[in-house]
Amino acid sequence: MNNTVFGLTMLVVGMGGTLATLFLITLVIRALAAFFPVRPDDPEEKK
Amino acid sequence: MSGAILSGLGALFEGVRFLLAHGGPNVIMIAVACAMFWLAIAKGVEPLLLLPIAFGCLLVNLPLSEVMAEGGVLKTLYDFGIGNELFPLLIFVGIGSMTDFTPLLANPRLLLFGAAGQLGIFVTLLLALALGFSKEAAVSVAAIGACDGPTVIYVSNMFAGMDKIPTAMVGALAVAAYSYMALVPVIQPPIMRLLTTRKEREVKMPSPKGKVSKAALIAFPLVVTVITGIVAPKGLPLMGMIMLGNFMKVSGVVPRLANAAENEIANISTLFLGLAIGGTMAGPQFLTRETLMVFGLGLVAITIDTVGGILLGKAWYLLSGGKVNPLVGAAGISAYPMAARLVQNEGQRWNKHNYLLMHAMAANTGGQIGSVMAAAIMLSLLKGLGII
Numbered sequence: 496m497n498n499t500v501f502g503l504t505m506l507v508v509g510m511g512g513t514l515a516t517l518f519l520i521t522l523v524i525r526a527l528a529a530f531f532p533v534r535p536d537d538p539e540e541k542k
Numbered sequence: 543m544s545g546a547i548l549s550g551l552g553a554l555f556e557g558v559r560f561l562l563a564h565g566g567p568n569v570i571m572i573a574v575a576c577a578m579f580w581l582a583i584a585k586g587v588e589p590l591l592l593l594p595i596a597f598g599c600l601l602v603n604l605p606l607s608e609v610m611a612e613g614g615v616l617k618t619l620y621d622f623g624i625g626n627e628l629f630p631l632l633i634f635v636g637i638g639s640m641t642d643f644t645p646l647l648a649n650p651r652l653l654l655f656g657a658a659g660q661l662g663i664f665v666t667l668l669l670a671l672a673l674g675f676s677k678e679a680a681v682s683v684a685a686i687g688a689c690d691g692p693t694v695i696y697v698s699n700m701f702a703g704m705d706k707i708p709t710a711m712v713g714a715l716a717v718a719a720y721s722y723m724a725l726v727p728v729i730q731p732p733i734m735r736l737l738t739t740r741k742e743r744e745v746k747m748p749s750p751k752g753k754v755s756k757a758a759l760i761a762f763p764l765v766v767t768v769i770t771g772i773v774a775p776k777g778l779p780l781m782g783m784i785m786l787g788n789f790m791k792v793s794g795v796v797p798r799l800a801n802a803a804e805n806e807i808a809n810i811s812t813l814f815l816g817l818a819i820g821g822t823m824a825g826p827q828f829l830t831r832e833t834l835m836v837f838g839l840g841l842v843a844i845t846i847d848t849v850g851g852i853l854l855g856k857a858w859y860l861l862s863g864g865k866v867n868p869l870v871g872a873a874g875i876s877a878y879p880m881a882a883r884l885v886q887n888e889g890q891r892w893n894k895h896n897y898l899l900m901h902a903m904a905a906n907t908g909g910q911i912g913s914v915m916a917a918a919i920m921l922s923l924l925k926g927l928g929i930i
Contacts, residue, residue, distance in 0.1 A: 496927065501677055502668040505923060510664045512919040514657040516773050517912055523765050524650035524758075531757035 557605035567825025568603040575599040588724040591816050598820020616821030619814050629815035630692035631783045636808025638787025639800050645904040648752040656908025659874030660916040661850030662687030662843035678706035686719045687843030688913035690876040694719040713822030714833040718840035726877045730848050737852045738868050743892040745867040763789040777918015847875050873905040876913035882906040
């Protein structure tokens with residue numbers, strides 16, 4: 496694989512993969528908030 | 543008898559003779575070490591790292607020094623903790639323990655700034671390849687764009703261990719990474735002002751209203767570890783150690799371990815890592831054209847990281863009808879919490895009633911996750927392409 500193809504592959508797949516994975520994590524964070532909501536009596540709740 | 547005395551005296555001046563005959567590069571590196579001492583002590587530039595790195599550099603460049611010879615103290619430290627990537631990973635446990643992901647969990651969409659803030663890694667990779675670096679060296683240089691010293695050392699040392707890049711390059715990369723991290727307050731503000739309008743900089747963002755339960759804070763590091771393990775297993779040691787440190791902290795049941803990670807473990811690892819990295823900076827191997835190019839490309843990487851974050855911020859500003867301040871995008875890098883504070887200061891400079899800190903902290907912790915994720919994905923891609 497020549498350097499140009501390698502660099503472009505890394506740019507597209509690397510940047511795209513990072514963006515997609517972080518987007519997935521944002522969805523997971525929303526799911527965590529839904530599964531573990533803050534309860535009024537939760538002494539450890541944090542803002 | 544007199545001959546023996548003269549021989550003994552001659553041995554004492556062996557170092558001076560060496561310096562006069564072949565010591566040019568060593569003298570330059572001793573001057574570099576002194577400059578690093580000055581930066582660390584007088585200017586407060588990353589003293590925790592620069593001071594031991596500079597001392598290691600001084601030790602290895604003194605004439606006839608054997609500290610990096612087989613059995614030498616710095617070589618032993620290098621083999622013990624850098625050659626096998628142990629020290630950067632131990633530092634990551636400490637970083638995880640010091641990081642508070644609450645603002646990010648309260649405002650998860652800002653995690654995307656942590657992806658945009660990695661643009662510099664991949665653009666720099668292309669530039670390094672165009673300048674003639676090998677694939678492995680280009681990836682190592684690009685890692686400076688992660689704005690994260692341990693990640694740079696982890697990635698570059700992996701290649702040094704495979705003899706794909708010279709060991710001296712690890713030192714150059716580490717020094718470049720830590721220097722530019724320290725220079726973030728100098729590098730970022732002009733770019734922020736250049737790429738945004740006054741109207742954009744003045745946008746007020748209301749404080750995040752979401753609250754985060756303790757259960758969500760505990761589950762978060764576990765979930766991120768599992769996702770990284772599935773998506774980019776080659777980077778699992780990096781992300782796993784950060785999340786271990788954070789998990790110990792938020793669990794609340796092992797305060798002694800969390801404190802040890804944050805203090806003793808991080809401090810000892812930082813000292814040994816700094817000394818060993820300084821030991822790779824021997825003049826004849828360090829003073830090369832590649833080292834200069836590494837420093838130039840490192841600056842490009844961090845500049846493009848900032849540009850990437852701000853451009854995403856500008857797009858978000860447009861799509862949200864002017865509700866997102868594009869400056870927050872500049873915090874999507876791993877320099878924590880320095881980048882977040884810069885955004886807060888810059889926002890207040892243009893609007894005294896603007897409090898961007900919590901948003902910037904969310905983007906900044908997103909940058910920490912993003913930088914490690916980008917490195918993890920890069921390593922997994924290299925494995926997939928059969929390069930490592």
